[in-house]
Amino acid sequence: GQNIDQPTEMTATEGAIVQINCTYQTSGFNGLFWYQQHAGEAPTFLSYNVLDGLEEKGRFSSFLSRSKGYSYLLLKELQMKDSASYLCAVRDDSNYQLIWGAGTKLIIKP
Amino acid sequence: KAGVTQTPRYLIKTRGQQVTLSCSPISGHRSVSWYQQTPGQGLQFLFEYFSETQRNKGNFPGRFSGRQFSNSRSEMNVSTLELGDSALYLCASAPGTSKNIQYFGAGTRLSVL
Numbered sequence: 001g002q003n004i005d006q007p008t009e010m011t012a013t014e015g016a017i018v019q020i021n022c023t024y025q026t027s028g029f030n031g032l033f034w035y036q037q038h039a040g041e042a043p044t045f046l047s048y049n050v051l052d053g054l055e056e057k058g059r060f061s062s063f064l065s066r067s068k069g070y071s072y073l074l075l076k077e078l079q080m081k082d083s084a085s086y087l088c089a090v091r092d093d094s095n096y097q098l099i100w101g102a103g104t105k106l107i108i109k110p
Numbered sequence: 111k112a113g114v115t116q117t118p119r120y121l122i123k124t125r126g127q128q129v130t131l132s133c134s135p136i137s138g139h140r141s142v143s144w145y146q147q148t149p150g151q152g153l154q155f156l157f158e159y160f161s162e163t164q165r166n167k168g169n170f171p172g173r174f175s176g177r178q179f180s181n182s183r184s185e186m187n188v189s190t191l192e193l194g195d196s197a198l199y200l201c202a203s204a205p206g207t208s209k210n211i212q213y214f215g216a217g218t219r220l221s222v223l
Contacts, residue, residue: 031209033211033212041216042200042214042216043200043214044214045211045212045213048209048211050209087153095166097158098212100153100155102150103152
């Protein structure tokens, strides 16, 4: 079956680093996406990985290992505004549909 | 470049009524996907339209339907509303090719009383 697992909630301190993990089991793979969603708002695109390795974009980085069915989102120099839910999604190459995880709620404390 | 526009932003209906939601994608995007989001449930995929054809469909009852017009604008219809249909309905547009990154509208918050 199709399954994406993320921790439900994480807490971190302002200025610190946090890693949000995502593991997936899908019948096919054609890319992994990370989105950020603030409470009451729409998700916004953060990163896209289709090849193994690390993609860095400012304070945010995303890593992918296709052989392990594993990705993580790394957030550095955490700011209060980073408090949000982070959604992991995998595109199934059999039908190009996005399979979504339930999201990880990240709480930043001063 | 204008983003994805969803109308209306808020809607209150009663059980048994029907509702139509609208989504205007980013100019040039040919793919429109619809999602339902409820607290603690994450994004539940409803359907995707590409060039006026339904390309994918999620596991929702037939009361949920949609369509896409030649200008890529899309509408979603829910008939015979139930209390459990109260949710945030999100539309996402994508180019339809290559990375096909989805960009979301602000959503329509539907309350069924």
